Amino acid sequence: MIRPLLTSLLLCLSLVVSPALAVTPDEILDDPVLEGRARALSAELRCMVCQNQSIDDSDAPLAKDLRILVRERLVAGDSDEQVVDYLVSRYGEFVLLKPRFAWHTLVLWAAGPVALLAGLIAIVAALRRRPIREGSAEAQAVSQLSEEEERRLKALLGNTD
Amino acid sequence: MVIEFGHYALVLAFALTLVQSVLPIWGALIKDERLMAVAPPVSVTLFVLVLLSFVALTGAYLNSDFSVLNVLENSHSAKPLLYKFTGVWGNHEGSMLLWVLILVFFGALVGAFGRNLPADLRAVTLSVQGWVSAGFILFLLATSNPFTRVANPPLEGADLNPILQDIGLAIHPPLLYVGYVGFSITFSFAVAALILGRTDAAWARWVRPWTLLAWGFLTLGIAMGSYWAYYELGWGGWWFWDPVENASFMPWLAGTALLHSAIVMEKREALKVWTVLLAIFTFSLSLLGTFLVRSGVLTSVHAFATDPARGVFILGLLCFFIGGSLTLYAWRASTLKQGGLFAPISREGGLVLNNLFLTAACAAVFVGTLYPLVLDAVTGEKISVGAPFFNLTFGPLMVPLLLALPFGPVLSWKRGDLAAACQRLYAAFGLALVLALVAFWAWGMEMVLAPLGVGLAVWVMAGSVSEIVTRVKFFEIGPKRGFARLVGLPGSAWGTAFAHFGIGVTVLGIVTASAFQEEHVRTMRPGDTVDLSGYEITFDGAAPRRGPNYTEEVGHFTIRQGGAMVTELDPSKRIYTARQMPTTEAAIHTVGFSQLYLSLGESRGDGAVDVRVYFKPFITLIWIGCVIMAFGAACSMADRRLRVGAPKPARKRPSAPVAAE
Numbered sequence: 001m002i003r004p005l006l007t008s009l010l011l012c013l014s015l016v017v018s019p020a021l022a023v024t025p026d027e028i029l030d031d032p033v034l035e036g037r038a039r040a041l042s043a044e045l046r047c048m049v050c051q052n053q054s055i056d057d058s059d060a061p062l063a064k065d066l067r068i069l070v071r072e073r074l075v076a077g078d079s080d081e082q083v084v085d086y087l088v089s090r091y092g093e094f095v096l097l098k099p100r101f102a103w104h105t106l107v108l109w110a111a112g113p114v115a116l117l118a119g120l121i122a123i124v125a126a127l128r129r130r131p132i133r134e135g136s137a138e139a140q141a142v143s144q145l146s147e148e149e150e151r152r153l154k155a156l157l158g159n160t161d
Numbered sequence: 162m163v164i165e166f167g168h169y170a171l172v173l174a175f176a177l178t179l180v181q182s183v184l185p186i187w188g189a190l191i192k193d194e195r196l197m198a199v200a201p202p203v204s205v206t207l208f209v210l211v212l213l214s215f216v217a218l219t220g221a222y223l224n225s226d227f228s229v230l231n232v233l234e235n236s237h238s239a240k241p242l243l244y245k246f247t248g249v250w251g252n253h254e255g256s257m258l259l260w261v262l263i264l265v266f267f268g269a270l271v272g273a274f275g276r277n278l279p280a281d282l283r284a285v286t287l288s289v290q291g292w293v294s295a296g297f298i299l300f301l302l303a304t305s306n307p308f309t310r311v312a313n314p315p316l317e318g319a320d321l322n323p324i325l326q327d328i329g330l331a332i333h334p335p336l337l338y339v340g341y342v343g344f345s346i347t348f349s350f351a352v353a354a355l356i357l358g359r360t361d362a363a364w365a366r367w368v369r370p371w372t373l374l375a376w377g378f379l380t381l382g383i384a385m386g387s388y389w390a391y392y393e394l395g396w397g398g399w400w401f402w403d404p405v406e407n408a409s410f411m412p413w414l415a416g417t418a419l420l421h422s423a424i425v426m427e428k429r430e431a432l433k434v435w436t437v438l439l440a441i442f443t444f445s446l447s448l449l450g451t452f453l454v455r456s457g458v459l460t461s462v463h464a465f466a467t468d469p470a471r472g473v474f475i476l477g478l479l480c481f482f483i484g485g486s487l488t489l490y491a492w493r494a495s496t497l498k499q500g501g502l503f504a505p506i507s508r509e510g511g512l513v514l515n516n517l518f519l520t521a522a523c524a525a526v527f528v529g530t531l532y533p534l535v536l537d538a539v540t541g542e543k544i545s546v547g548a549p550f551f552n553l554t555f556g557p558l559m560v561p562l563l564l565a566l567p568f569g570p571v572l573s574w575k576r577g578d579l580a581a582a583c584q585r586l587y588a589a590f591g592l593a594l595v596l597a598l599v600a601f602w603a604w605g606m607e608m609v610l611a612p613l614g615v616g617l618a619v620w621v622m623a624g625s626v627s628e629i630v631t632r633v634k635f636f637e638i639g640p641k642r643g644f645a646r647l648v649g650l651p652g653s654a655w656g657t658a659f660a661h662f663g664i665g666v667t668v669l670g671i672v673t674a675s676a677f678q679e680e681h682v683r684t685m686r687p688g689d690t691v692d693l694s695g696y697e698i699t700f701d702g703a704a705p706r707r708g709p710n711y712t713e714e715v716g717h718f719t720i721r722q723g724g725a726m727v728t729e730l731d732p733s734k735r736i737y738t739a740r741q742m743p744t745t746e747a748a749i750h751t752v753g754f755s756q757l758y759l760s761l762g763e764s765r766g767d768g769a770v771d772v773r774v775y776f777k778p779f780i781t782l783i784w785i786g787c788v789i790m791a792f793g794a795a796c797s798m799a800d801r802r803l804r805v806g807a808p809k810p811a812r813k814r815p816s817a818p819v820a821a822e
Contacts, residue, residue, distance in 0.1 A: 024762060024771055025684040046545045052403045054547065097547030104542060108532045112525030112554045119517040127505060 023056065027064070029071055038071050041080060045070070045087060046097050054097055066095075164229055167217025168308035174210040174265070175298045177203055181268075181291030185284035189357070197284035204272030204287050207294065208265045215249075215262050218307050222249050228314035231255060231307045237320035237739050239710040247330040248321045253455065254307035256334060260451065261297050263335075263342040268294060271346060278363055285353035286346075293345055296478045304471045320710065320739030329389035333382060337409060340379025341447040344416060346371045348444030348486070351437045355489045358496040360426075360433045368440065369423040370798055373656075376416045377794030383409050384787030392747050397758050397775050399674075399783060402551040407530040408450030414523035415443040418516045425512050429574060431503060434494050435516070441490060445483040446523075452479050458534065507577040511569035518562040525554045563617055563668065567624025570657050571631070585631045589623035604677070614672035621665030625658045656797025660790045667786030670754075674780035681774045684765055694776035696757060697721045703761075703770055711735045713746070716761050716770060720750060727752075732759045754779045 023042075029035040042056035047063040055063040055070075066087070073083045087095050099105045181203045188196025221229045222245050225238045235252040236245060244251075250259040268290040275283045301307070347368050354360045386409070391399040400406065419439040425432045452458070456472035503509040529546045536542050567589060571582045597616025604612065630636070632654065633646035681693050687702040701717040713735040720727045730748035737744070747760040755778045762771030 023682055025682055028682065044549050046547060052401060052545075052547055057398060057401075092543065094543040094545055097545050098549035098553065099544045099546060104536065104540065105532075105544065108528055108546065108550075109554070111528035111532075112521055112558055115524035116517065116521035116558065119521060123513060123517065 023067065024064070027067055027071065029075065034071070034074050037080060038067070038074055041070055041074075041083060042067055044097050045084075046095050048091060048094060163217050163220050164226070164308050164310065167214040168306070170210045170214040170217070171298065171302060171308070174207055174214070175295065175302060177207045177210065178291050178295035178298055181207065182288055182295050183291075184288075185291075186288035186356070189281040189284040189288075192281075194280065197280050200284050200287035201272035201275070204265070204268040204290070208262075208269035211258075211262050211265045211298075214308075215258055218255060218258060219246065219249050222246065225318065227316070227318050228310055229307075230309040230311050233311060233314065233318050235321050236318045237710055238317060240321060240326070241709055243328070243331065244321060244326045248325075250334050251321050251325045251330050254301070254305045256338075257297070257301055257305050257455065258307055259334065260338055260342060261294065261301060263338050264290075264297060264345055265294055267343060267346050271349075275367075278367065279361070281357060282350075282353055282361075282364060285356050286349045289349035289352045289356075290345065293349070293482065296481070300474050300478060304474050317739075320737065323711070323735065323737035323740065323742050323744045324393060326710075326737070327389065327393060329385065329393065333385040333389055335382075336378050336385055337382030340375050340377075340382050340416075341409070341412060341450065343371065343375025343378060344412060344419075344440075344444040344447050347375070347419065347440040351440035352486055352489060354437055354497065355486075355493040358493060360437070360497050365423075365427045365430070365433075368436065369420070369427055372416065372420050372423055372440075373794045373798045376413070376420055377791040377798075379409070379413050379416060380787050380791045380794070383413060384784045384791075388784050392749060393744070397678075397747070397760075397777065399780070402529075402548045404530050405454055407526050408453045411523055411526055411530070412443055412446040412450060414519050414526065415439060415446050418519040418523070419443050421512045421515045421519075425509050429503065429509055431509060432513070434497050437494065437497065438490060439516075441483075441486045445479075445486070446527075448479050448482060452476060453530075503574070504576040506572065506579050508569065508572045508574045510577070511565065511572050514565055515562065515569065518558055522555055522558040522562075525558065526551065529554065560617070563621055563664070566621055566661060566664070567628070570625070570628045570661070586624055586627060589620060589627045592623045593617070593620035608676055611672055611676035614676070615669065618665045618669035618672060621668065622662050623665075625661035625665065628661075629654070629658045652800030653797045656793045656795075656800065658793070659796055660793030663786045663789030663791075663793060665786070666782050666789055667784075670779050670782030670784075670786060673778045674783065677778045678780075679776040683772060684769050685772045686767075686769045691772075691774060693757075693774050694778075695722060696727065696776070697724075698757075698759070698774055700770070700772065702768060703764070706733070708735070710739060711737045714761070714764065716759075716772070718748070718759060720757065730757075730759050732761045734761050751781065754781045754785070756780050 023039070029038060039056060043054050045055045045066060047053045047055045047058035047060050047066070049060050049062050050058045053063075055066045069087070070083055073086060078086070084096070093099065099108060101109055181200060184196050184203075185200035188194070188199070218229075218231070220226075221232050222236055223242070225232065225236060225245070227233045227236075231252060231254050235255075236248050240248065248255075250256040268287060271278075271283065271290065272287060275286075278286075350364060350368055350371070354364055383406075386406070387399045390401070391397060419436065419442075422432050422436045422439055426436045452475045456475055458472060529551055533544050533546050536544060567586055568579075568582050571585045572579075593616045596619045597612045600612035600615045629647070629650070633643050633650065635643035635647075638646070679694050681691050683691060685691070685700040687700055690697050690699045692698075697720070699719045699721065701719055703714055703716045706713050706715050713733045715731050715733040718730045718732070720730060728750050730750055732748035733746045735744045735746060736742070745760050747758055749759075750757040755776065758775040758777060760773050762773060764770050
């Protein structure tokens with residue numbers, strides 16, 4: 001019965017099959033500051049049995065366990081980094097929704113900025129190349145008017161005004 | 162019998178796609194008019210055949226014919242009629258049939274209405290469309306046949322996935338597919354241009370309306386999907402950066418870039434080669450999206466192995482069309498003539514900047530979506546890439562784009578004057594600044610980014626309004642003549658203004674709903690009241706109820722404001738009997754543009770239940786903005802200049818009021 005599920009029209013929707021309520025009242029810490037930190041941390045941690053859901057959003061039992069674990073560590077006095085380090089040591093980097101910057105994630109992190117930079121360089125190169133191409137036969141065929149002709153045209157139009 | 166007829170029609174359609182794939186392009190290459198003339202009637206007949214086979218499958222669903230495997234697996238006799246109908250595309254086979262139906266529909270449109278295109282361009286375009294159709298109809302017939310029968314049909318079906326039993330399924334997939342598949346036409350035009358080695362005026366004129374059409378529908382489709390997820394999934398999120406969402410978002414980003422570069426190409430004959438490449442990219446991303454969703458590769462790399470035939474087939478199609486078109490591009494792009502020179506500060510320059518940021522953003526989303534798959538396949542290392550990553554990489558690329566956006570339409574073609582452009586935007590900038598300061602003052606200094614976000618959204622919105630106002634010189638010539646000029650503005654000017662205004666509206670919704678949302682999670686007993694954002698929400702109790710194919714526990718809440726009743730809300734938890742699958746049905750009360758959102762969690766015994774209450778300020782603006790954007794696309798398409806046949810010299814028209822100075 002899993003196949004029609006997986007192949008159903010909206011995979012993202014169909015895989016989140018349980019009513020999602022995520023954080024339940026009994027988990028919430030009394031200290032609002034600690035609870036706030038717990039919520040912020042939860043949003044960056046993955047529920048490993050779900051598809052692309054944070055433990056803050058997921059209603060799976062595993063997500064609940066992880067939420068409680070995060071809160072236990074915070075109550076015990078861990079810093080945010082210590083909690084994350086602890087979870088990574090236990091569950092691997094898969095638990096992080098935002099991968100750490102490292103060699104194996106270099107391409108991932110660099111993709112956007114590199115694409116932007118490459119595009120910028122290509123545009124600048126195209127702009128700089130153009131004055132040379134403007135004089136070429138090919139460019140003349142396209143623009144039909146040479147610069148000289150365009151100047152004369154402008155002068156003529158200017159006179160008639 | 163009807164099912165076999167539908168199956169037969171699909172096989173016949175496949176045969177016809179082969180005819181369409183070969184004869185017209187052959188005719189174009191040997192300059193045989195008769196062979197080229199084959200394309201239009203074949204493309205229309207093809208559409209009729211696929212439509213017949215789609216109707217046959219729909220009939221099986223409406224009659225609950227459980228001797229058809231597809232109906233058996235995805236339908237139930239007790240299902241409401243609407244969901245019997247929409248269930249046709251609520252599964253893999255049926256949704257691929259809908260995909261193909263829309264694909265051949267677009268082919269038929271070009272066949273039927275492409276009379277003012279040069280004959281060879283039309284023939285080659287339809288042949289390319291034929292290749293795509295052939296590939297996907299073969300995919301259906303070979304690996305995903307919706308017409309398979311079962312020998313001993315049971316009395317009852319397995320029912321449709323409950324989450325899909327929603328009005329959203331009636332609207333979202335067709336809209337999304339018209340968007341996805343609509344880009345196939347620009348793709349076919351681009352490939353035809355490469356094969357013929359020329360991009361003439363007719364080509365340039367045809368690309369933009371098709372792109373607008375596909376883009377408008379894709380925008381609506383994504384917005385609809387987002388709203389559906391928002392009210393159905395029960396925790397009030399509206400965008401999850403899920404790979405399936407990204408699969409539809411990437412063609413949207415590329416399509417938005419294409420839309421803008423097509424303007425430069427149409428008006429100024431520049432950026433032709435780039436536009437061809439973007440057209441190829443956009444449809445390639447649509448195909449990639451189809452592959453990602455359809456092959457099951459996203460759930461895990463191993464799900465791929467559960468049905469290798471399907472995944473491998475569609476991967477083959479993907480490689481053929483993307484690899485083939487890019488190879489063709491590398492080989493033939495140099496034959497296309499470049500034209501239209503322009504200075505960096507000009508309308509063209511602005512549109513190039515738009516393309517730069519949109520393409521980079523698209524690349525970031527692309528790598529983010531596929532990187533975990535590739536890393537896992539290559540090194541076996543498993544990482545997750547989720548919302549926090551995308552917010553950090555995608556967001557910063559959008560900010561400069563939105564900052565620059567209002568400048569684009571006020572710059573003139575070829576050589577723009579930045580100082581003059583700034584002058585026209587003073588008012589918009591002032592308004593944005595004032596509202597950002599008001600936001601700072603209202604919400605305090607601890608939230609720095611949100612007021613800036615509000616300012617950015619207002620800047621984009623006010624910028625698009627002031628573009629229209631200064632364009633008709635509203636304040637200089639008085640309101641009466643101003644209105645006359647407003648009416649006379651070309652559709653594409655309105656289109657630009659509406660689409661840009663819409664993006665500002667969406668950004669405003671995103672900023673306010675994310676930054677100022679209020680939330681309350683607690684266990685409530687009957688009679689309990691919680692206070693949230695000035696509302697008193699009282700839980701009156703819960704009761705069981707029976708629906709046609711589900712049972713549900715309905716909570717009853719009374720919402721008051723200052724003691725006066727505002728409304729009553731009934732969120733529920735359902736169990737769909739056939740699949741024993743639970744869903745949450747959130748209850749939503751809309752106040753102005755904001756929403757109060759209630760959903761039920763676990764029951765705690767003695768009538769107590771976990772309740773989650775949200776107040777989401779201005780959240781509906783997110784989707785309203787998308788509707789405005791799509792309306793902008795419709796305005797642009799209504800521009801009569803797009804409907805004038807390009808090969809004939811433009812008719813002399815009486816000057817529009819705009820031109821009459």
